[in-house]
Amino acid sequence: MARAATTLxxxxxxxxxxxxxxxxxxxxxxxxxxxxxxxxxxxxQPSVSKHLSVLLKVGVVTVTRNxxxxxxxxxxxxxxxxxxxxxxxxxxxxxxIDRIKERAEQKMRDHKKQADNQADNKExx
Amino acid sequence: MARAATTLxxxxxxxxxxxxxxxxxxxxxxxxxxxxxxxxxxxxQPSVSKHLSVLLKVGVVTVTRNxxxxxxxxxxxxxxxxxxxxxxxxxxxxxxIDRIKERAEQKMRDHKKQADNQADNKExx
DNA sequence: TTGACATATTCCTATATAGGAATATTATGG
DNA sequence: CCATAATATTCCTATATAGGAATATGTCAA
Numbered sequence: 001m002a003r004a005a006t007t008l009x010x011x012x013x014x015x016x017x018x019x020x021x022x023x024x025x026x027x028x029x030x031x032x033x034x035x036x037x038x039x040x041x042x043x044x045q046p047s048v049s050k051h052l053s054v055l056l057k058v059g060v061v062t063v064t065r066n067x068x069x070x071x072x073x074x075x076x077x078x079x080x081x082x083x084x085x086x087x088x089x090x091x092x093x094x095x096x097i098d099r100i101k102e103r104a105e106q107k108m109r110d111h112k113k114q115a116d117n118q119a120d121n122k123e124x125x
Numbered sequence: 126m127a128r129a130a131t132t133l134x135x136x137x138x139x140x141x142x143x144x145x146x147x148x149x150x151x152x153x154x155x156x157x158x159x160x161x162x163x164x165x166x167x168x169x170q171p172s173v174s175k176h177l178s179v180l181l182k183v184g185v186v187t188v189t190r191n192x193x194x195x196x197x198x199x200x201x202x203x204x205x206x207x208x209x210x211x212x213x214x215x216x217x218x219x220x221x222i223d224r225i226k227e228r229a230e231q232k233m234r235d236h237k238k239q240a241d242n243q244a245d246n247k248e249x250x
Numbered sequence: 251t252t253g254a255c256a257t258a259t260t261c262c263t264a265t266a267t268a269g270g271a272a273t274a275t276t277a278t279g280g
Numbered sequence: 281c282c283a284t285a286a287t288a289t290t291c292c293t294a295t296a297t298a299g300g301a302a303t304a305t306g307t308c309a310a
Contacts (some may be wrong), residue, residue, distance in 0.1 A: 002295035003128065004141070015140040016129070016298085020210060027213060034257060047299065049258055068256050068307040076217025080279045083211045085145060088152060091206060092201025120203075127265035128297045141268085160288060173270065174288055191275040193286050 007057040010082055016059070018043065019051045023060065023074060031064060031073035132182040135207055139185070143168065144176045148199060151186065156198040158191075 006012045014020055018041070025040045026032060032040075038048045052072055055061045059078045064071045131137045139145055143166070150165045151157060156163075163173045175199055180186045184203045189196045 001293090003131070003297080005296065006128070006298095011142075011145075012140045015137045017136075018298090020206045024213070029217075035255095037216075044300075046256070046259080046301085050298080053258080068267045070257065070259095074214075074217070076214040079211055079214045080218045082207065086204055086208045086211060088149070089199075089201040089204045092154075092199070093208075117224060126263090126298045126300090128267080130266065131268095143268090160285095169286070171271085171289080174274075175268080178288080195287065 005052050010060055010078055011060050013054050013058040014079070014082065016051070016054075018047070019055055020050065022051055022055065022081075026072060026074040027062065027072055027076075029076075031071040033066075033071055034071040036070070037072065131179050135183050135185055135203055138179050138183040139204070139207065141176070141179075143172070144180055147176055147180065148185065148204075151197060151199040154199055154201075154202075156189065156196040156244065158194040158196055160194070162197065 004012055006016065012022070022037055023040050025037055034045065034048055034052065035051070038045050041048065043051075052061060052063075056063055056072075058077055061072050062075050064073065129137055131141065139148070146166050147162055150162055159173055159177065162177070163170050166173065170175075175230065177186060177188075181188060181197075185200055186197050187200050189198070
């Protein structure tokens, strides 16, 4: 099986740096024409259209017609799943190392077995 | 050009649901043998090894030898770039809609030109 | 209608999977 | 040295890109 489609979910969609760049441009919440995005990110227009299409399919942007232009607007709330997931690990970089260790050691204690922790012939890879 | 390698950065690595699942298992910070991860996620051992390999390459886990076992441990701090990026959009789902609109309108005011906002023949797509 | 502008779509290709199956590698105990 | 356990690696294949180039579609204005 190949890799999942970029349009499958937000995680796959935003894995592309260019698409994150586009989202950054739309980050202020104002709607923009494709041409404005093109100018902002300096990519060819077809590429921008394709990327916007992916972002649209996962619902992270919406589109509106305005004459011959199509105004894209960020739909930031659909990025929430990414935030929710990664927030789970927030403790690892928010200077609360003590709590992390403490929690880990607590679990270690709870786990009655595996007293084989004296095997200190560890080796970093 | 094909899609970027999954080992290119954390964004690509965690786009895979199975890999996020594995990270969730390691989420408590305790090190685990591959077999423990295998049992926890219910995937074939070779798949787990491959996924762990990807996670290792992007630095989001570390590995340590212990006899014939390899103990993997979460290196959560390497998920920070994802958090940092998505946090930029936090405003969109944290009940502060008023501020968002206000900010957008402020920028609208700052932007002197484009007084062509009376074109209200918009159409959802 | 016609031309110009804005955007989307189609074609093409090199590349990188993810999963399954089988096998290789490494370590341990006796 | 050998069987076994734990893990990694190799082979294979269907699939899905991302980007470039060219073109199609849609809209407006005169």
